Amino acid sequence: MKRAQLITGLVLVAAVVVTAVVAVFWTPFDPLRVVAGQRLLAPGWPHVLGTDGFGIDIASRLMVGARTILLVGIISVGVAAVVGVPLGMLAGQAGGWVDEVVMRVSDVVYAFPALLLAMLLAAIYGGSTVTAMVAIGVASIPAFARVARAGALQVMASDFVLAAKSSGTSRWGVARRHVLPNIAPLIGVQASVGFAMAILAEAALSYLGLATPRPNPTWGNMLRDAQNFLFVAPLQALWPGLAIALAVLGFNLLGDGLRDYLDPRLREVP
């Protein structure tokens, strides 16, 4: 059962990644060029999923959307990890008031949903892929910091760290050689789960028009477009949403599966 979870997750994630990579080089049709006379075609051939209100092939737009989603996910998770993990390690290793301060600040940011941050940024700079990435990245920092800190605390209490410290290893050495390798699996799991959240956040932001502007396709803004034609071409609303759900499901299952696989003791909710 647990293995099935992990495998399903891997398959779904792989599907998204492969689609995104392929989309860099090729899509069946031009995802941006308006084609008169081809509007709102039902699924069939050659447009497997039909065309949208501008006559553009939906499948091609979906593929490009995968590219954007992946980009946003990688950057925002990357930012969150690069900033959050060292902060969390610092808090866990140093303890005392450093820990207190880091965690308080982290809690404040944690209370800030990515959406609100993104809205603030969009009000100043105008919504774009960049503002979305920054907002999601910053909003995800506390989660990574928390995981890194919890892991660091566990490692710091273990015997081999005590041995390392008493043999004179510097704090930095302990961090690099003992804490980091041991919390890496935890971070990996958080990265997968964080990726899923980033996808959902980006989708919501682009649905609201606060992320990648049209005509560039993202799964979120494709749904917004589809909503305008809901009574005329209902099927259009199916594909982007399905894509989002499957991608998120994939990363969630991957994260859960990794968690169970790496250390059964870490399982939080059976």
Next chain:
Amino acid sequence: MSLLEVRDLRVSFGRRRVEAVRGVDFDLDDGQRLGLIGESGSGKTVTALAVMGLLPENATVTGSVRLRGSEIIGAPEAALAQLRGDAVSLVFQEPMTALDPTMRVGRQVAEVLRLHQGEESGPARERVISMLAEVGLDDPARIADAYPHQLSGGQRQRAILAMALINSPDLVVCDEPTTALDVTVQALVLQKLDEVLTVSGAACLFISHDLAVVSQVCDKVMVMLDGQVVETGTVAELFTNPQHPYTRGLVATARLDQTRPGQRLPTVEDFYAPDTSVGERP
């Protein structure tokens, strides 16, 4: 027909069929007090749970357990639920965790009446308070309105006793009811148990690892070892003429006060060495 008839009861757990009870037979008549003695892992608790139909899902039960002629094993849950709290009730070992911490004690005791007699909280309260007094609790009204964490272990166990007896069951199954209590409180609770059982005329299946404790409440005793009954007899018979070596060990350790000063205290192992080739215990 006896109140309780157990024939060839066998219980095993899990896919690997780890055997906990390996063929137990006994009868229990109305008003009779039967003790079931054994150490942890002997299968005594499992036997008690089997009598109530409360074994977990992964248990495989064969044999027959008849309560007033109705077969317990394999009976539908609805039928069993009717019997529990009405014909048979159960008192467990851990008073500290046996009560719902978010519910007042009186209300929990009244639940039995509510469930089986349909009595509402108002009239039931009088009965609850008088029952709490019967089990020897001072200021029963205050106890009824208290939450479990406000009571001591002995008080909680007596409240549970009240809950078990308030609906006049035919059979009360007690699984190590005093083991978790202080010695002085133990004596008090046992005395009260004896009293209320006599008054209500209920039968009792009393499970323990301590022969001295069992002898205070029961007339007849069964000794269980490794899932089987190895000896049966009255308390007097067991003390004067124990047959099985394990029983002899139990008797010796029940009478520690008879050891001469300077002598080493006896242990069960002096009389009976456990067979280490027996399979795992669940």
Next chain:
Amino acid sequence: MHLALRIARRTGVFVVSLLGASLLIFLLTNALPGDVAQVLLGTDATPEAVAQLRAQLGLDRPLPVQYFSWLGGILVGDFGSSHLSGLPVLTLLAPRIAVTLWLVLFGMIGSLLIAVPAGMVAALKRRSWPGFTISAAAQLGMAVPVFWGGILLVLVFAVWLHWLPANGYVSLATNPAQWAAHLVLPSLTLALVQAAVLIRYVRSAFIEVLNEDYYRTARSIGWTPMRALFRHGIRNASISLVTVLGLQVSTVLVGAIVVESVFTLPGLGSLLLTAVNQRDLLVVQGTVMFLVLAVLAISALVDLSYLLIDPRQAAASEQGEGSA
């Protein structure tokens, strides 16, 4: 008097978090590259107009002064004003609070009505098909974006069945039946998505109850598994349930904002969105501050509500435990 101490402590945490959040919002708006006045006036404003606005809004003062001035305003209820309409933020928010509140309220109640029974069944039948199905459905539900969920519901109930309106809002005072009709789909959307998250926690909380001795006691007096779980499980499981709800407050808020957009409900979310699109920076700043304030306040209240649910918490604050 430990109880008072704990209330004071939690309130303290609330205040500190609030200050921290306000600082964050202020810095994001004012300390990042990009001039506030420029943004408000747009790209084709003359430099003189920008300079004039800067002076008018006090943007030439040192940052700390600006911050405390803004903070002071908030304490007296002045969250800033719209540059476009001149109206104070609170005035703009007032009529819309009710809409968002209804949505969140019905959404949360709906999610509990779905998640608690589902979680109970998932716990009781965790080793058989009903349990697996419910857990899988919850997993799937968590992956569905809330706006897609809304669109699908519109597809089924508005486009296909014509039972309910696809968007819009009618106030309670104007027409209760219409008001209810317009709130059903949005609330259901929010409820379903929230329920998917909650089911996991409800399930594990009830599984814990199943392993407790007091559950066994309940079974032994004659309750069937479902009823024993219901009678004794709900109150004991509600502690962890309340914890989760507290953690979910900001998620629910975000969900509400998105749902308002899907169904064009005139709530706080749509105000915010419009302000963002119009670059009405001060309204955005004020509204975000208001929303964060609400989230933090609700979290604090949820934390404090533990003392009501669990009698042991209140008792632990009294002198010593119990009597002999």
